[in-house]
Amino acid sequence: MKRSQPWLVLTVLACLVFFPSACKHRDRTSQAELDTPRHHVIAGSVFLQSEKYDSALREFQRARELDPAFAPAYIGLGILASLDQNCPSGLALMQQAESLAHNDDERVQVLIGFIRVYSGCREKLDANWLSLVEKTYRQARQIDSQNAALWYYTGAAYKSVSDLDRAKEFFDDVRDYSNDPFLNKKAKEALAHIKEIVEAKPATEAGKKIVLKPFITRAEFSYLLIQEGKAAFLASGRTAALPADVKGHPYLEEIGLAIAMGVPGMEVDEKGAFRPEDKVTRCQYAGVMAAMLKKGLGESRRLSPETVETSPFSDMTDNEDCLESMMIALQNGMLESMDRRAKTIGPQQPISGVDALLGIRAFARQVNKSGS
Structure with missing residues (x-):
């Protein structure tokens, strides 16, 4: 029996977590090709999950080069821009992704991307950034109310403003109802952190x-x-x-x-x-x-x-x-x-x-x- 390849498993998991639409092969030719937008978005998602941001950037940029109308490439680039605190670019890239999304799956991923960009840029946005997160969450929930990534990143937004009760509700949902190993692990870590914060009792x-x-x-x-x-x-x-x-x-x-x-x-x-x-x-x-x-x-x-x-x-x-x-x-x-x-x-x-x-x-x- 052949041993499973860990990198392949991680690649598939990251694809399903971050950009599931990119995992769906539209034609048989693209399955055999490595230099395709979908392949590069999948690879970029693995690097993003592993916090290898330079490598992720190269992959998402290559995906955009190959298909300038491929929405998942812009989602990845927008998230990376927000992590680098280049917030105007991050928001502009997400708006491009929004205009290019061609099905409900991609539209949900765009909305989750917006939540991540709003959270990453919270120090540079005005005070209503959390309201934007909440509005975006409601929009995404209307399309897919069982999306674990939507739960997780909305919970992370609440956690970042110390609204630990709301954050815990979202992380509990990920832990209890998601079969995704990556998000499940992240939610459990967040819940453990919340427990420690409650124990530490910061007063100021x-x-x-x-x-x-x-x-x-x-x-x-x-x-x-x-x-x-x-x-x-x-x-x-x-x-x-x-x-x-x-x-x-x-x-x-x-x-x-x-x-x-x-x-x-x-x-x-x-x-x-x-x-x-x-x-x-x-x-x-x-x-x-x-x-x-x-x-x-x-x-x-x-x-x-x-x-x-x-x-x-x-x-x-x-x-x-x-x-x-x-x-x-x-x-x-x-x-x-x-x-x-x-x-x-x-x-x-x-x-x-x-x-x-x-x-x-x-x-x-x-x-x-x-x-x-």
């Missing part, structure tokens, strides 16, 4: 936005520590000189208090810069949280482990500088393993917004417990 508007992010900056970390975690008490009333690279920053006050806490990892560098837009790695995050915990607990409790001689993680060596901090953060509930089976902790991976806030909540519980 900025905090609600930060917890949605797959990575956070040093400035956003400062905000979470001070405004959500109420960690300014570690500064003991001290103030810090503000470095030039944070002047005018929206989180200027929080950065100043974070520096004044005097914990390693939140200080300015040797050039006197704070680097507010640098991403925070899990290693850096653990270093800050472990230092804060030591300072917050004072002499009331020894932290375990006091020394670490052997790394329990497959992706960390015994002599890495942040191994002890990672262990302290892990054992005090301020950090979770990335993969328990593989024993990975991801020291150089970025810390996500929700993971950071969950750890900050664990820090506050530990400090409050020691003071009670």
